[in-house]
Amino acid sequence: MSLLSVTDLHVFYGNIHAIKGISFEVNEGEIVTLIGANGAGKSTTLNTVCGLLHPRSGQVVFNGENVTKNAAHQMAGKGMVLCPEGRRIFQQMTVRENLEMGGFTRAQGDLEGSMQNVFDHFPRLKEREKQIAGTLSGGEQQMLAMGRAMMSRPKLIMLDEPSMGLAPILVEQIFEIIRELHAAGATILLVEQNAQMALSIADRAYVLETGRITMSGEAGDLLQDDAVRKAYLGE
Amino acid sequence: MAQFLEALVNGISLGSLYAIIALGYSMVYGIAKMLNFAHGDVIMVGGFAVFILMVSNGWQPLLAVIAAMFICTVLGMLIERLAYKPLRGAPSLAVLITAIGVSYFLQNAAQLLWGANPKFFTILDYGNLTVHIGDSQFNISIGKLLSVAVSVAIMVGLSLFTGKTRIGKSMRAVSEDRGAAQLMGINVNATIAITFAIGSALAAVAGAMLVGVYGVQLSPTTGAMPGIKAFTAAVFGGIGSIPGAMIGGILIGLIEILVGTFVSTDLKDALTFAVLIVMLVAKPTGLLGKPMREKV
Numbered sequence: 097m098s099l100l101s102v103t104d105l106h107v108f109y110g111n112i113h114a115i116k117g118i119s120f121e122v123n124e125g126e127i128v129t130l131i132g133a134n135g136a137g138k139s140t141t142l143n144t145v146c147g148l149l150h151p152r153s154g155q156v157v158f159n160g161e162n163v164t165k166n167a168a169h170q171m172a173g174k175g176m177v178l179c180p181e182g183r184r185i186f187q188q189m190t191v192r193e194n195l196e197m198g199g200f201t202r203a204q205g206d207l208e209g210s211m212q213n214v215f216d217h218f219p220r221l222k223e224r225e226k227q228i229a230g231t232l233s234g235g236e237q238q239m240l241a242m243g244r245a246m247m248s249r250p251k252l253i254m255l256d257e258p259s260m261g262l263a264p265i266l267v268e269q270i271f272e273i274i275r276e277l278h279a280a281g282a283t284i285l286l287v288e289q290n291a292q293m294a295l296s297i298a299d300r301a302y303v304l305e306t307g308r309i310t311m312s313g314e315a316g317d318l319l320q321d322d323a324v325r326k327a328y329l330g331e
Numbered sequence: 332m333a334q335f336l337e338a339l340v341n342g343i344s345l346g347s348l349y350a351i352i353a354l355g356y357s358m359v360y361g362i363a364k365m366l367n368f369a370h371g372d373v374i375m376v377g378g379f380a381v382f383i384l385m386v387s388n389g390w391q392p393l394l395a396v397i398a399a400m401f402i403c404t405v406l407g408m409l410i411e412r413l414a415y416k417p418l419r420g421a422p423s424l425a426v427l428i429t430a431i432g433v434s435y436f437l438q439n440a441a442q443l444l445w446g447a448n449p450k451f452f453t454i455l456d457y458g459n460l461t462v463h464i465g466d467s468q469f470n471i472s473i474g475k476l477l478s479v480a481v482s483v484a485i486m487v488g489l490s491l492f493t494g495k496t497r498i499g500k501s502m503r504a505v506s507e508d509r510g511a512a513q514l515m516g517i518n519v520n521a522t523i524a525i526t527f528a529i530g531s532a533l534a535a536v537a538g539a540m541l542v543g544v545y546g547v548q549l550s551p552t553t554g555a556m557p558g559i560k561a562f563t564a565a566v567f568g569g570i571g572s573i574p575g576a577m578i579g580g581i582l583i584g585l586i587e588i589l590v591g592t593f594v595s596t597d598l599k600d601a602l603t604f605a606v607l608i609v610m611l612v613a614k615p616t617g618l619l620g621k622p623m624r625e626k627v
């Protein structure tokens with residue numbers, strides 16, 4: 097059953113037609129990846145799905161409910177969370193406070209359990225619990241951003257370029273954690289410029305080019321596709 | 332020595348009054364990212380509310396202040412809802428001009444309702460405390476001491492609120508990154524409304540102190556000067572920063588009284604602003620203002 101289904105989405109920035117009628121879906125339990133060059137419209141797509149932007153036309157259906165016109169702050173409570181590009185953690189708050197904000201929609205009594213779950217995946221965050229988030233390293237900040245997103249125990253986690261700006265060893269770690277989250281039952285929509293990594297972890301993939309989906313299919317098939325290899329895997 | 336101590340106490344007391352006004356500017360700036368120019372006029376409305384309730388209706392001071400806080404809270408939330416919320420996302424110049432418009436609107440409405448003649452108000456005289464140091468002695472007004480105590484209690488309460496409570500923390504989150512806060516499920520509009528409510532309640536307390544303790548005469552423009560001084564204090568401390576507003580308020584109060592006592596009363600405002608300018612040249616974000624850091 098499809099958890100997220102996007103139909104014929106058009107998004108504009110003023111006169112700029114950034115998303116030109118895309119449709120895709122994410123089924124429960126899948127990792128789906130959206131790959132594409134810088135400026136293709138990946139972030140715009142995720143921001144529209146979670147309500148930070150609103151489409152001029154088209155539909156977003158989440159968990160059987162039409163959420164196209166919903167405000168962003170309503171989505172966390174419905175079980176959808178975006179871990180945004182550039183992490184956007186609350187720099188001046190502590191690690192623990194950041195996680196508390198991630199669990200804002202949960203009952204106070206649920207917070208400890210959610211936090212424990214995050215610390216199980218990211219023991220590093222436990223060590224840094226009281227530290228001001230802005231003083232963390234880039235890799236730790238990405239972990240915090242992901243942990244914060246997990247705090248609401250979402251049905252769907254959307255990750256916008258989680259590997260951006262990280263050293264290769266940290267990229268490996270982040271993808272390992274995405275695998276773990278998936279194994280623990282999370283449905284994941286992953287946006288990446290690192291197409292090699294994204295395709296190797298995903299079940300299915302869509303290729304976005306200047307606001308249009310130009311290819312889609314099993315991630316393994318796209319990984320073998322000549323055009324994809326040429327355009328996105330640097331061959 | 333005695334004169335210096337007296338000036339010091341008066342400066343701290345005036346400064347703590349500026350501090351609670353500055354908190355209103357700074358919190359609203361931090362969270363709604365706008366300068367609420369009408370904040371000073373909410374102080375004036377609070378002053379009139381206390382005056383009318385006590386003088387005309389014979390209410391007890393404490394009850395009158397609580398009622399004034401309620402009135403100003405409602406007023407502040409109404410201003411936000413009717414004048415500022417429709418402009419969310421509009422260019423900041425449009426918001427600023429609207430805020431100036433709201434300020435004139437409140438002053439004119441006050442003039443219509445209560446007339447332009449200044450009213451004096453000297454009900455809250457709690458007497459003086461005489462302090463002896465060696466041979467010299469000086470007086471401290473107990474009313475002013477009380478107002479310092481109230482201000483300190485407000486500052487401590489507000490620090491605990493923003494530091495420890497769920498809503499207080501969500502206000503800090505909104506002030507840092509509105510979009511990210513929304514993704515957490517935080518309702519930004521509701522958070523901004525709460526901020527206006529708190530700032531306006533504080534304005535009512537400030538209005539009560541101004542007319543009740545400091546003997547400022549009450550007229551439709553009463554809020555303007557303390558409003559500008561407190562705004563200066565908020566910028567001085569680093570606008571958007573809560574501890575910055577507190578420290579900025581107290582420093583501006585101290586500078587004003589010390590300059591007024593030892594240099595010249597005519598120069599006190601000019602010198603206060605000169606100190607502000609020097610400070611901003613040295614540190615453009617204000618005393619505790621943090622530049623936005625990006626870490627990759």
Ligand SMILES: Nc1ncnc2c1ncn2[C@@H]1O[C@H](COP(=O)(O)OP(=O)(O)O)[C@@H](O)[C@H]1O
Nearest residue numbers: 109112114132133134135136137138139140141
């Ligand atoms: N705030 C904005 N205002 C105007 N144009 C924008 C804005 N954000 C993105 N765009 C444009 O929309 C297109 C898609 O951008 P984006 O979704 O950020 O791409 P990606 O995430 O794939 O790199 C780009 O051409 C970009 O220049």
Ligand SMILES: [Mg+2]
Nearest residue numbers: 138139140181
């Ligand atoms: Mg992007």
